[in-house]
Amino acid sequence: MNRPAEQVRESYDVVIIGAGVIGAAAARALARYRLRLLLLDRESDVGSVTSAANSAIVHSGYDPTPGSLKAKMNVVGNRLFPELCRQLDVDLKMIGSLTLAIGDEQVPIIEELAGRAAQNGVPVEILNRDAVLQREPNLTPEVRSALFAPTAGIVNPFELTIALAENAVQNGATLRLNEEVTRISPRPDGSYTVMTGRGAYRALAVINAAGLHADTLANNALAELGRPADYKIRPRKGEYFVLDHFDPEFLHHTIFTVPTEKGKGILVSPTTHGNYLVGPSAEFTDRKDDFATTDETLAQVLASAQKLVPSIPTRQIIRQFAGLRAVEKRGEFVIDRPAPGLVNLLGIQSPGLTACFAIAEEAVELLREDIPLEENPDFNPVCRPRVRLHRMAPDERAKLAAEHPSFGRVVCRCEDVSEGEIVDAIRRPCGATTVDGIKKRTRPGFGKCQGGFCQPQVVKILARELGKKPEEILLKSQGTEILLEKIGGANGD
Amino acid sequence: MNKPKLPAEMICIVCPRGCRLRVDEEMNVTGNACPRGAAYAKTELTHPTRTVTSTVALSESAIGRVPVKTSAPIPKEKIFDVMAEIHRCGAAAPVACGQVLIKNVLGLDADVVATRTVKS
Amino acid sequence: MATDPLRTETFDLVIIGAGSAGLAAASAAADAGVERILVLEKEDYPGGILLQCVHNGFGLHRYKEELTGPEYAERALNESNKRGIDLRCGAMVLKITPEKEIHYSGEKYGYRLARGKAVICATGADERTRGAIRIPGDRPTGVMTAGLAQHYMNLDGYMVGRRVFILGSGDIGLIMARRVTLEGGKVLGVAELMPYSNGLARNIAQCLNDFDIPLYLSHTVREIRGKKRLEQIVLARVDENFAFVPGTEKTFDVDTLLLSVGLIPSNRLLTDLGVRLHPKTGGPVVDETLQTSIPGIFSCGNSLHVHDLADFVSSEGENAGRSAARYVLDGADTPTGDSPVIRTEPGAGIGYLLPSVLHTDRTEEFLLKFRVRKPYRNVVLLLKQNGKLMKKVKKPYLLPAEMENLRLTREELPEPSGTLTLEIADE
Structure with a gap:
């Protein structure tokens, strides 16, 4: 062995x-015990990769194969x-989901899904066409029936990972x-050395929640134990559109197509920010850093989404992104x-x-044999509650604002966010250190101008709070x- | 002074109208909507000039930069030399709009002046 | 608690935005006799976008001399200060209620209400972003709107890139091409989707040609590449339907891409209130007084429609100021359902035509504003009412980059009803 x-x-x-949502949740669950915990991530913020680019849905659970771990x-x-x-x-908003049967041939699929839901112990209801359209008038008139899952919800995925890490810290x-x-x-001695770009740590136990790269870490560790393993993660890319919060009445539920072998298919859903999310595609890629969006895929995403909701206002599209x-x-x-x-x-x-x-x-239970878990x-x-001025x-x-004037100073016009909220996002445990970190915590940059107006302000506040140069x-x-550097070189300061 | 190549065509930059000017072999200008266009065409063909605008670092103020311009057009080939002078210059608030920050820059018969009033 | 922290003040007129439109509206309303005027500005200094437009070319119409943006703003501000107008900066307006209660918030003011008999919205425009035009590829840093880059360079004093490409030949893009070049950056090119430039001809001459910066017409960015910082863009030609032409891809190694791909009137406050928007301009539907579909609420400047020159923004602001003054002082100058109106409609070759509605019993003169859909040379503008030719104007050239004005007197519109169309025809 070459150590x-x-x-x-x-x-x-x-x-x-890995401080994605899984690693952060594990850290937070373990924080209930008297343990010295270290949460490591290679990115500049928690929840930066898969946890930051997904559908933000709390699924009801009608879809996974009954008996599976996923279910x-x-x-x-x-x-x-x-x-x-x-x-x-x-x-978190438990808004419920509607999975649509479009065309007669999809009606039996809805019935099959209802059967799966029953096996998984998920409450669902099959709605007929009129009942669906009454709930959601903007759906396609082609809808035949729908599976209504009242326990589905939407969550702010950024906030979730950040709050988990914050609570652990x-x-x-x-x-x-x-x-x-x-x-x-x-x-x-049965413990582990965790080596990083900056040094090494000794750990009695290790939780590998390294997301896209967890396979390599696991395989290498087991190889050192002389027990070759063949974990293999292949990223499947999902491309999305984000629409502005143009009308809170446009949709009230998460709308799904019927699932395919590739995944849950396309959805159109409100977000907890009041925006609408359209996507995702599902294409395998061999690169774990391939977050590029493409015209072709997004055109397909839009076409599929328009089969559910024909009147998606494309003028309200403010962003595209891809997750793996x-x-x-x-x-x-x-x-x-x-x-x-x-x-x-x-x-x-x-x-x-x-x-x-x-x-x-589950992770806590698996570790119970290896380390003493003392409450x-x-x-x-x-x-500590977050200040949400816009509500x-x-x-x-x-x-x-009278008590703390910085809560009177509105920095982000599109999303109505004050300087006070931004400063709090920086100063909290697991605070923001980047412009995207601010955006994920308090929303400036999520709006229609995509930071065009507020970004210089956010940069200034970050620099001031972190004691850095802009x-x-x-x-x-x-x-x-x-x-880059100040204009004019030497006299710039 | 350059020897102009005639006839010539150009877009007038004196005002946002952007007239298309034509200058014949005798230096007669057509296409101009006002006399300034004719003057521009002749200057452009013999010794083109430009007004340079930029900013200068400003101290003693919450505003970090004060905008500046040359008080008169300067020869086009001197633009980057004037920019270098502007880079060497700094100002401290208060500054008045029109205040001279560089007198007779590079001897070109134009000053670099502030274009915004900034109180201290 | 002794005092209610939510203070309400009452004004005759509240103006939102202290850029060229808002400041001109305030001065004009004061001159027309309105006394209690409040101007609210979200930034810490008045002047709007002019403050970052340090280049010259402003004021030739209004002041008969060439000014830089900040100089132009300072004149507008001096005019309003001379009239003692209450101007509050660092005050972000968040909401207008149907009762014309303006909710605003600022570090200095806290959260407050200002009630106005009339309101003028002069909230400017937003830049279209990468997301709005859906450029595919990676999401590195180094891709930003030209106006944001202008803010960083001219107000904050930072370079934003060394090797720069600019998408969109709008004026901000052209101006930024020169600005980056003057500060030592290298601009590798400007691409324009349309087969003609969307900027003023003089900006092509003095911002691109002066520095040998190539302009790629009928081209756009096909892909953005770069994991952290922008590394490369792929440019490709488009056909007449704006579809990419295969095989025309060119790559440029750049660290920065600036987007100058259009402005959209910023009207969230008005749409939240239920004001009707114009399908083409993105601004509200207005009549000749610049009043929106809600009586007493007026709109002007780039939040009404995107202008080419600040001078025209100012004169439009004055129009709104005078109209609001009439509304405040004369009381019910409100169009009623039976008030005679002429509706306007863009005809062949016209992109949009404002105002949408004319009340012939209220004004002596109308100013129509419009933009054309593509460049024209040696054409005539035909103004028709209910199909009948009312006016014919020769135009040696018409460009989409320029906002056109057409003045009409009431005598030219004797019939106070029907539809007025403007169209372009060959001479």
Whole structure:
């Protein structure tokens, strides 16, 4: 065995690799115990990759194959959402979903899905055409029937991951960003060395929630134990459109096509921000850094979505994006403990967001044999409430602005966000350090102008709060500075 | 002074109207909607000039830059030399609109002046 | 608590936006006798977008001299200050209620209400973004709107790129091509989707030709490449239906792409209130007084329709100011259902025509504003009412980049009903 020489910087009970929604949920679940926890991520913010580019749906669970891990985690996870989102102060709306049968040939599929729902223990109702159109007048008149799933919801996925990480940090976990794990190395004593670009950590146990890259880490670790493994994640890209919040009455539910072998198909859904999301496509790619959108795919996405909702106002499109689903070759979630102290949470594609709380609990159970889990009496499950000025009544806003003038200063016109909210997003545990970090926490840049008006202000506030120069402020990951040097060289300062 | 190549055609830049000017071998200008167009065409063909606008770093103010311009057009080939002078210049608030920041820049018979009033 | 933190103040006229339109409206309304005027500006300084337009070319119509943007703004501000108008900066308007209560918020003012008998919206325009025009590819840093780049360069003093490409030949894009070049950046080209430039001819001459910057007409960006910083763009030619022509792709190694692909009137406040929007301009539907579909609410400047020159924005602002003054001072100058109206409609070759409605019993003179759909040379404008030719105007050239004005007297429109169309015909 070829073990590189390492300088162990610090020791932890559990090192969690990957601060996406799964890693953050695992960290938060473990924070209930007296453990020294380290949460590592190679990006400049938590939840930057798959957790930041998905459909933001809390699935009801009618779709996964009965008996599968996906089905179990989905249904259990779904039930945990309302209470946990309350504790974490995360935006959640249980708006229900409608899966449409368009054309007579799809009517039996709806019936089949209803059967699957019953097996999975998910309450659903088949609505006839009139009942569907009464709920959603903007749907296609071609709709024949629909599966209504009242326990489906929409969540703010950015806020969810951030709140989970924040709550973990608040309860003693250490969060290190911009630190990429290169290897998990088993040690003779049964513990692990987690090597990163900046050094090495000793861990009694490791949770591998490294998303798209979790397969390589797991395979290499097991190879060192002389137990070759063949985890294989192949990203499946999903491209989306985002529409502005032009009309809160346009749609009230998440609207799905019937699922295909490639996934849940296209959806059109309100978001918790009041926008509308259209997508995703589902095409395999061999590159784990391929987040490019293409004309051809998005044209197909739009055409499919228009079959559900013909009047989608394309003039209201404000953004396109692509996310990568971490699809394991078996097509199933992999939640396992291939060696003592090593837990893999990999291949967590859809419905992974919905399943995050359930998966985190599984991870805790898998570790129970390896590390002592002693309750932490000081654990506080609640995040300090976020100020959401745009939802406050005028007299409340006036009062807050009178006490703290920075809540009077509105920085983002499209989304109505104050300087006070931005400063809070920076100063909270697991605070924002980038322009996208601010956007994910408090919304400036999500609106119609896409930051055209507010970005210079956001850059200034970040620079001031972080004690940096504006030209050091990043859009997102390292190497994404927005500004170059001051004009005119030497006299610029 | 350049020897103009005639006849010539050009777009007048004196005002936003953008007249298409034609200049014949005798330096007669047509296509101009006003006399300034004729003057522009002759200058453009013999010694083209431009007004340079930019900004200068400003201290003692919440506003970090003060905009500037040359008080008169300067020879086109001197644009980047004037920019270098502007880069070397700094100002401190208060600044008045029209205040001279560089007197007779490079001896070109034009000053670099502030184009915004900034109180301290 | 002794005092209610939610203060309400009452005004005759509240103007939203202190750019060229709002400031001109305020001065004109004051001159027409309106006393209690409040101007609310979201930025910390008045002047609007003019403050970042440090180039010259402003004011030739209005002041008969060539000014830079900040100089032009300063004149407009001096005019309003001379009249003692209450101007509050750093005050973001969030809502207008049907009772004309303006909700605004600012660090200095807190959250407050201002009630106005009349309201003028002069809220300017937004730039179209990458998302709005759906450029495919990666999402690196280094892709931004030209106006945002102008803000960073001219107000904050930062370079935004070294090797720059510009998509869109609108004036902001052309101006930024020169600005980047003057500050030591290299502009590799400007691409325009249309077969003609969308900027003023003089800006092509002095911003591109002066610095040998190529203009690619009928081209657009096919793909953006770069994982962190922009690395490359792929440019391709488009055919007459704007479809990419295969095999015409060219790649440019650039670190920055600036977008100058159009402005959209910014009217969220009005649409939230239920004001009717014009399908072509993106601004509200207005009559000759610039009153919107809600009585007492007026619109002017780039939030009504996108202008080419600040001078025209100012004169439109004055029109709105005078109209609002009449509304405030004369009371019910409100069109009623039975008030005689002429509707206007764009005919052949006309992109849009404003105002949408003319009340012939209220004004002596009308100013029609329009843009053409493509460039024309040596044509005539035909103004027809109910199919009958009322006026014919020769035009040596007409360009989509320029907003056109056409003045009409009441005598030229004796019939106070029906539809007025404007069309372009060969001479």
